[in-house]
Amino acid sequence: MPFLPISKEDMDERGIEQLDFICITGDSYVDHPSFGIAIVSRVIESLGYTVGIIAQPDWRSNKSFTKLGRPKYAFLVTSGNIDSMVAHYTSAKRKRSDDAYTAGGKAGKRPDRAVIVYCRKIREIYGDIPIAIGGLEASLRRFAHYDYWDDAVRPSILCDSGADLLMYGMGEHQIAAICTRLANGENIHDLKDIRGTAYLVKPEETPYGAAQCPSLKACREKKEEYAKSCKIQYDWQDEIYGKTVIQRQDSMMLVQLPPSPALTTEELDKVYDLPYMRTYHPIYEKDGGVPGIKEVEFSITHNRGCFGNCNFCSIALHQGRKVTVRSEESVLKEARLLTTLPNFKGYIHDVGGPTANFRRTSCDKQLKAGLCKGKKCLAPEPCKALVVDHTEYLEMLRKLREIPKVKRVFIRSGIRYDYLIEDKNDEFMRELIEYHVSGQLKVAPEHCSAAVLDKMGKPHIEAYKKFQDKFYKMTGQIGKEQYLVPYLMSSHPGSTLNEAVELALFLKSLKMRPEQVQDFYPTPGTISTCMFYTELDPYTMEKVYVPKTAEEKAMQRALLQYFRPQNQRKVIEALQKAHRTDLIGSTKDCLVKPDAQYLREEQQRKQQRSAKGRGKERNTSQRNGSDKKWQQERKPHQNHGHTAVKGRQGKR
Numbered sequence: 001m002p003f004l005p006i007s008k009e010d011m012d013e014r015g016i017e018q019l020d021f022i023c024i025t026g027d028s029y030v031d032h033p034s035f036g037i038a039i040v041s042r043v044i045e046s047l048g049y050t051v052g053i054i055a056q057p058d059w060r061s062n063k064s065f066t067k068l069g070r071p072k073y074a075f076l077v078t079s080g081n082i083d084s085m086v087a088h089y090t091s092a093k094r095k096r097s098d099d100a101y102t103a104g105g106k107a108g109k110r111p112d113r114a115v116i117v118y119c120r121k122i123r124e125i126y127g128d129i130p131i132a133i134g135g136l137e138a139s140l141r142r143f144a145h146y147d148y149w150d151d152a153v154r155p156s157i158l159c160d161s162g163a164d165l166l167m168y169g170m171g172e173h174q175i176a177a178i179c180t181r182l183a184n185g186e187n188i189h190d191l192k193d194i195r196g197t198a199y200l201v202k203p204e205e206t207p208y209g210a211a212q213c214p215s216l217k218a219c220r221e222k223k224e225e226y227a228k229s230c231k232i233q234y235d236w237q238d239e240i241y242g243k244t245v246i247q248r249q250d251s252m253m254l255v256q257l258p259p260s261p262a263l264t265t266e267e268l269d270k271v272y273d274l275p276y277m278r279t280y281h282p283i284y285e286k287d288g289g290v291p292g293i294k295e296v297e298f299s300i301t302h303n304r305g306c307f308g309n310c311n312f313c314s315i316a317l318h319q320g321r322k323v324t325v326r327s328e329e330s331v332l333k334e335a336r337l338l339t340t341l342p343n344f345k346g347y348i349h350d351v352g353g354p355t356a357n358f359r360r361t362s363c364d365k366q367l368k369a370g371l372c373k374g375k376k377c378l379a380p381e382p383c384k385a386l387v388v389d390h391t392e393y394l395e396m397l398r399k400l401r402e403i404p405k406v407k408r409v410f411i412r413s414g415i416r417y418d419y420l421i422e423d424k425n426d427e428f429m430r431e432l433i434e435y436h437v438s439g440q441l442k443v444a445p446e447h448c449s450a451a452v453l454d455k456m457g458k459p460h461i462e463a464y465k466k467f468q469d470k471f472y473k474m475t476g477q478i479g480k481e482q483y484l485v486p487y488l489m490s491s492h493p494g495s496t497l498n499e500a501v502e503l504a505l506f507l508k509s510l511k512m513r514p515e516q517v518q519d520f521y522p523t524p525g526t527i528s529t530c531m532f533y534t535e536l537d538p539y540t541m542e543k544v545y546v547p548k549t550a551e552e553k554a555m556q557r558a559l560l561q562y563f564r565p566q567n568q569r570k571v572i573e574a575l576q577k578a579h580r581t582d583l584i585g586s587t588k589d590c591l592v593k594p595d596a597q598y599l600r601e602e603q604q605r606k607q608q609r610s611a612k613g614r615g616k617e618r619n620t621s622q623r624n625g626s627d628k629k630w631q632q633e634r635k636p637h638q639n640h641g642h643t644a645v646k647g648r649q650g651k652r
Contacts, residue, residue, distance in 0.1 A: 003031055003281050004041055005052040020049040022071040024118050026110035027080035027101040028284055029055035031277040034296035036135055037078055040175050042274040049179055056109045059117045062125055073182040075122050078135030079114035085149050088112060091521040104287035119161035130188040132178055134167035139318050140525030142168050142198045143233055143247055144216040146533040148522040153220045156254045158200050164188045166198040170319060172271060173260040196260030200252040207244055211236050215248035223534035230530040231538040237317055240370030262324040269330040298338050299350035302331050306354040307362040307377045308416055311457035312528035315354050321371045323358045328396045339405040346405060352413030357420055359393040362386055374539060378418050379459045390428035411436045417443045417467040418459045433474050437482050444487040448506040455494035490556040491547045492520040493531035497578040500556040504591055517560045519553055562591045572598050
């Protein structure tokens with residue numbers, strides 16, 4: 001099957017006079033199942049509808065938006081694989097110089113707040129044509145949300161964009177229902193019963209029985225109200241017990257229907273069996289292709305969802321916590337397909353998903369009762385009901401290794417070591433180390449301070465230490481030289497300079513020198529972002545310390561890479577501010593050697609202390625002399641004065 005139409009010429013070749021649906025995306029067009037727009041467009045095609053792609057239209061011109069004409073039923077809009085603001089700016093709010101989802105890696109091919117800009121342009125050109133939005137940017141901005149770049153609470157993206165309907169989550173069920181019903185003649189404003197969608201209505205049309213979040217106005221005026229709103233959104237994000245959630249947006253009411261059920265194994269198999277071209281469109285060849293395909297071109301997604309539910313991660317509010325998987329045969333079929341591709345060199349780069357080693361639900365009761373509200377399966381300690389089983393995943397990996405032309409099968413998308421270490425059977429860990437690690441295994445302890453890890457929703461560091469010891473012991477037994485590469489995060493809510501110092505000392509004790517450190521990035525919709533904005537934990541309403549200044553963030557980051565010469569001055573400043581100058585020196589227990597500035601300042605402090613001491617001696621000497629003179633002058637009257645005082649005390 002060819003790529004989907006991107007021009008009138010493509011439409012003419014297929015004999016299409018008018019497309020049923022047109023998808024607009026902020027990414028370059030890559031027809032691979034790791035790109036959301038590829039899945040959505042191929043699902044629409046599989047339903048028998050015609051669909052075209054407008055990738056990265058020039059938002060300053062009408063021409064880009066009209067090149068495929070007017071769709072028969074609707075425009076479908078996404079910013080691409082990630083939020084456009086995250087794509088454009090670093091956590092320090094500096095403009096990025098590249099974009100992995102754009103041909104040639106060039107930045108600036110999509111606007112800031114792409115969904116809003118694209119939708120407004122469509123409205124300007126086509127008036128009241130139906131518009132549905134989806135993808136990560138729309139999904140995580142569906143409620144009133146704190147926007148890090150504006151440093152303000154923005155309304156639902158439905159309000160700002162002028163779209164008619166919002167799809168949150170992965171979207172296959174929603175897009176199938178929307179396309180079918182629009183094609184059957186229904187008005188998009190009447191589609192008010194599709195799970196996994198949100199829409200705006202007049203307040204008097206609000207459905208009954210919904211959980212109500214504090215309004216946009218209340219969230220802007222009181223941070224406590226914003227924290228309450230965040231908790232309500234997460235509490236009802238479950239496909240079994242989840243309910244409709246509403247929130248007043250000025251004169252309108254936002255209505256979010258319960259989450260769409262996760263795709264079954266059979267449904268997932270069908271989605272991944274659609275006829276993807278598995279690469280970028282040929283028009284990008286002149287630019288050197290799209291960099292984002294390199295990491296996923298020979299990777300296989302076998303699962304969705306994550307019950308790890310870290311507070312800084314958006315998966316829980318987007319994909320959900322329930323883990324669903326493809327069948328073994330579906331995965332093996334894709335692997336065999338990869339071996340036929342022209343650039344395949346014998347290596348499958350990953351067999352994973354949000355968490356690679358989740359191949360089943362965390363416990364059996366959640367299949368009927370849903371996932372526990374307000375609780376985590378792995379943190380701060382593993383739930384007693386947790387079922388740990390790698391048998392199915394291991395068997396699948398063994399079969400993948402046996403496929404002709406496959407030399408190695410790696411796992412790179414992330415192993416949950418806290419889950420793995422609870423497995424009583426060592427077979428998976430042993431084979432992971434022996435066959436599926438390419439010298440380094442990336443894991444994510446994130447921090448070592450229990451106070452910070454609790455705010456992250458991560459297990460305490462003891463779980464990592466246990467895994468680390470076992471990993472290196474097994475690696476030695478197998479006779480390999482392999483290493484753990486820990487992901488670490490600085491400046492997360494709850495982390496003071498003292499916690500950053502604690503983490504630096506922890507790294508030093510393990511002789512770990514991380515090359516990459518991620519500053520906490522307050523992306524829309526997460527619990528950690530709520531903490532960053534409100535300085536409250538939404539589940540306890542307790543105060544949370546939040547490092548916000550650029551200076552402190554730089555200090556925390558430098559402490560995690562204390563060993564770098566260019567960080568010496570910043571580390572010294574951090575240790576001084578944290579009152580840990582005992583860690584500045586040349587002994588083995590110190591983090592950093594003193595620099596010339598510190599030595600000069602220390603010398604000045606010594607001189608000041610010395611001068612202060614000499615001044616104190618002079619003052620003492622003068623005072624002693626004065627006391628002797630006073631005693632001599634007062635001596636004749638000593639008894640009289642003493643008696644008088646004593647007499648007054650007696651009267652009292």
